[in-house]
Amino acid sequence: MKYIKTAQTEQNNQATEVESIVKGIIEDIKTNGDEALKKYEVKFGKSDRAFRVSEEEIENCLNTIDPEQKALIDTVVERISAFAETQxxxxxxxxxxxxxxITMGQRIVPIETVGAYIPGGRFPLLSSGPMVVAPAKVAGAKRIVACSPANYKGGIHPAVLYGLIKAGATDIFAIGGAQAIAAMANGTESVPPVDMIAGPGNMFVAEAKKQVFGKVGIDLIAGPSEVLVFTDESAKPGYIAADLLAQSEHDPFAKAVLVTTSEDIANESMKEVERLLGTFAEDSPAHQSWENMGEVILVDSIAEGIDYCNENANEHLHLHLTDSRSYVDQLHNYGSLFIGEDSSVVFSDKVSGTNHTLPTNKAARYTGGLWVGSYLKVVTHQEITGEGTQFLAKHATEQSNLEGLEGHKLSAQVRIK
Incomplete structure (x- = not known):
């Protein structure tokens, strides 16, 4: 294996500072509720508006969306919901x-109150709201509390707002950042407390989700975006470059990696990346992301490439291989798999129907991404009668006696006839 391009090893690590800031925000909002929430919205979100998005605001906002934009969002919600329903x-x-x-079983029970965090970002991401909210709706959540920053003309972008409503959000608040996570986890005078929080966000949102986990459930800690494109000599450099840059433009710390068995493909793809970058806006995160985080790796064989993919467990794994389908069973660690050069990651980001909230930083070794099951509890039950009671009581009595647990022994023993 040979590294043709490597990522910078020294990154701007603000973890300790972020952890401290977020801890203060959570404690303040937990203690002081709306008063503290307002303080942080003014300080970090530059917003001094009412937290809740009113029915009047929603109506006025949605009137600004043209029918074509609504149709796009409708399709997104329908496809995400259809995939979640099938799951x-x-x-x-x-x-x-x-x-x-001895009768035993399990039930599938929805989480009752879900908190959905929807980032603001540089551009309104039309799919982000439905990706988090629609599976919760399909799961049967009774209340879906959505928070998104008020960074569009003092409110939530109309297209994002429409997507939240269409997907099934019941309460919508124009609140962003760690303060939104703290408010949903603890509840304030305005924001109802939730049972779990899902959705992507920046480092402050991710840290806040870490710190409130336990008090509430969370989906996963995700970000920045990752893609690993795995190719052989049959791949098209133009496709490869486009797929690498699509994820690079998410964030300056997004990581795009090319793993290939062909040195010619590696070199041609790098040239194509540089050419295409020349057409991107100067302030696009793709420039910094590719320069600092991008990697190109030459492997000796498909087998070595598969081992690398499994070891690194990337968020998005895209196969540009001859007969890509034949290698699927050998790949185990990824957030989502894209089989064949035409299966663009962008399709999943936008509208195919699978969820784009996925594990990063090798978390795909032990978890998948957000899905309808994230909002469900598998709970067990049992009913023990007659001979079953006698059989289990005798066993439990003997076992409790060996373990020295008097209360357990008593509870079982009183049922022996």
């Missing part, structure tokens, strides 16, 4: 006999 159908409750008088 839901494959989750199976059951109740089965496990011996005479």
């Amino acid at each position: 839901y159908k494959h989750l199976t409750p059951f109740e089965t006999q496990f011996g005479d008088g």
Whole structure:
């Protein structure tokens, strides 16, 4: 294996400072509620507006969206919902006999109140709201509290707002950053407390989700974006370069990696990246991302490339290989897999239907991305009667006696006839 281009090893690590700032925000909002929330919205969000997005504001805002834009968002919501509904159908409750008088089973129960965080970002991302909210709606959440920064003319961008409403959000607040996470986790006079929080965000949002985990559930800690494009000599440099840059433009710290068996493809792809970057706006994050974080790696074989992919567990794994489908079963660690050169990651980012909130930083070794199951609890139950009670009581009595647990022994023993 040979590194043709390597990422910078020294990054601007603000983790300790961010952790301290976020801890202060959470404690302040927990103690002082709306008063503290307003303070941080003014300080960080530059917003002094009402937190809740009113029905009147929603109506006025939605009147500004043209029909074509609505149709795009409608398609996004429909496709994400359809995929989530299909996933839901494959989750199976059951109740089965496990011996005479022993009935056990499981139920699939929705989380009742969900908090959805939707980033503001440089541009309104039309799919971000539906990606977080629609699966919660399909799961059966009774209340979906959505927060998004008030960074568009003093409010939430109309297209983002429409997507939240269409996807099923029940309460919408123009609040951003760590303060939004703190408000949803603890509740304030204005913002209701939730049972879990989902959705992507910047380093402050990610740190806030870490710190409130336990008090509430979270989906995962995600970001910045990653893509690994794995190719052989058959790949097209133009496609490769476009796919690398698509993820690079998300964030200056986004990581785009090319792994290939062909040195010619590696060199041609790098040339194409530089050519295309010349057409990007000067302030696009893609320039800094590719320069500082981009990597190009030459491997000796497909097998070595597969090992590298599994070891690095990237968020997006895109196969530009001859007969890409034949290698799927050998790949285990990825947030989402894109099979074949035409299966652009951008399709998933926007509208294909799979979720784009995915694990980064090698978390794909132990988890997948946000899905309808993120908003569901698998809860078990049992009913023990007759012979089942006698069988289990005798076993539990003997085991509790060996373990020295008097209360456990008593609870089992009183049921022995």
